[in-house]
Amino acid sequence: MSLRTLALTAAAATAFAGSALAQSQPYEQMRPAPDGWTVDLGVGALYSKDSGGDTGSETRVVPWVSANYRDVVYLSAIDGLGWNAIKTDDFRAGLQLRPRFSPEDIEGLDLDRPDFGADVAAYAFKRLPGNIVVGGRVSRDVTDVSEGTEYYASVGHQRVTPIGLMNVSVYARGGDAKLADAYYGVSAAEAARNGIDAYSPGSGLQGAGASLFLLVPINDKWGAGALVNYERRLGDVADSPLSQEDDTLRTGVFFARRFGG
Numbered sequence: 001m002s003l004r005t006l007a008l009t010a011a012a013a014t015a016f017a018g019s020a021l022a023q024s025q026p027y028e029q030m031r032p033a034p035d036g037w038t039v040d041l042g043v044g045a046l047y048s049k050d051s052g053g054d055t056g057s058e059t060r061v062v063p064w065v066s067a068n069y070r071d072v073v074y075l076s077a078i079d080g081l082g083w084n085a086i087k088t089d090d091f092r093a094g095l096q097l098r099p100r101f102s103p104e105d106i107e108g109l110d111l112d113r114p115d116f117g118a119d120v121a122a123y124a125f126k127r128l129p130g131n132i133v134v135g136g137r138v139s140r141d142v143t144d145v146s147e148g149t150e151y152y153a154s155v156g157h158q159r160v161t162p163i164g165l166m167n168v169s170v171y172a173r174g175g176d177a178k179l180a181d182a183y184y185g186v187s188a189a190e191a192a193r194n195g196i197d198a199y200s201p202g203s204g205l206q207g208a209g210a211s212l213f214l215l216v217p218i219n220d221k222w223g224a225g226a227l228v229n230y231e232r233r234l235g236d237v238a239d240s241p242l243s244q245e246d247d248t249l250r251t252g253v254f255f256a257r258r259f260g261g
Contacts, residue, residue, distance in 0.1 A: 023074040024082060025125045025133045026092045027158045027167075034260065040066045042256025044225075049249045058104070064254050080118070090127040095120065098139055103183060106242060109194050114182050117145030132157050141179070148179025164216035172208040174235070180206060184240035201236035208234060209248075226253045 042064035049057040066076035074082045080098040087094075100117040120142050125135030136153035156169030180201035191198040209231030216224045229250040232238075238246045 023068060023071065023076070024079065024084065024092055024094060024096070024123050024137075025135070025156065026088070026090050026127045027133055027156075028127070028131050029089075030160075034068065034070060036069065036260060038068045038258055038260040040064065040256045040258050042254050044252055044254025046250065046252040050245045050247065062252075064256050091125070093122075093124040095122055096137070096139075097121075100141065100143075100145065106244075109196075109242075111190055111194070111242070112187070114145045117141055117143040119150070130157070131159060146179050146182030148176050148182060150175040150179055161214075164214055166215075167213045168211070170208070170210045172205060174203070174205040174207075176203045177201065180237050184237040184242050186241060196241050199240055199242075201240055204235045206233065206235055206237045207231050221258050222255070223258070224253070224255050227251065 044062050044064050045059060046062050047057065047059045062077075064077070066074070068074045072084050072087060074084075076082075077099070080096050082096040083094045084092050085094040086092065096119075098119045098121050100119055102116045103113055105111070105113060118141070119139035121137045121139035123135065123137035125133050127133050133156045134154070136151065138149065138151055140149045141147055150173060152171065152173045154169050154171035156167060158165065158167045160166075177200075180203065184199070184201050186194075186196060186199040188198050190196075209229060211227065211229040213227045214225065216226075218224060227250070229248075231248045233243050233246040233248070237243055
């Protein structure tokens with residue numbers, strides 16, 4: 001692939017990357033931020049194994065919807081509604097209203113599972129030489145689902161490959177006892193109802209994982225993507241009787257079209 005073709009591939013892929021690759025993170029920009037709104041609409045298929053504590057697996061067809069205003073205000077199913085309050089070439093910090101999806105029911109158990117909720121998060125990410133981005137966020141439930149706090153830190157790298165834009169990251173997350181108990185605790189009533197031991201997890205590290213995302217441009221308006229995410233539960237949540245399998249795997253593909261920009 002020639003340098004010119006590589007640059008054009010990068011520019012086309014970056015047209016979608018703001019939505020797909022966490023608009024809160026200051027990776028090197030291949031083209032200027034849009035002057036106004038952009039909206040991405042598409043559809044994808046997501047396979048998940050042990051996404052909610054059970055050992056089962058599930059494949060879903062899911063819509064892809066995201067929006068961006070000049071890389072300052074953005075909306076996506078992953079990050080929720082976000083605002084880059086501080087935005088420079090190599091640093092971003094801001095606030096998000098993040099969705100927290102309810103976990104799946106666990107087959108054979110009658111549990112009071114948390115409802116869909118939302119967290120308010122503050123984040124900061126810094127780009128280092130080599131297009132490596134480090135940073136993290138602190139988020140807290142604001143919908144009385146758990147009243148818990150989560151901590152997240154990541155290191156990521158992004159580069160243009162002959163077939164598209166690739167992002168690789170590793171991360172760790174932890175939280176307080178309220179968060180762990182809401183999703184992995186077993187109350188006395190639940191223990192009696194299901195014939196399992198009551199369990200009250202504490203605070204600390206809850207998981208670590210790695211993600212790979214590949215974005216392939218079709219033209220300047222259409223793109224396709226693929227993702228793989230592996231995570232392992234750690235600490236008290238891994239010892240919970242609700243975590244029958246400590247490994248989680250998610251894979252998916254999607255197609256999307258950009259409007260505006």
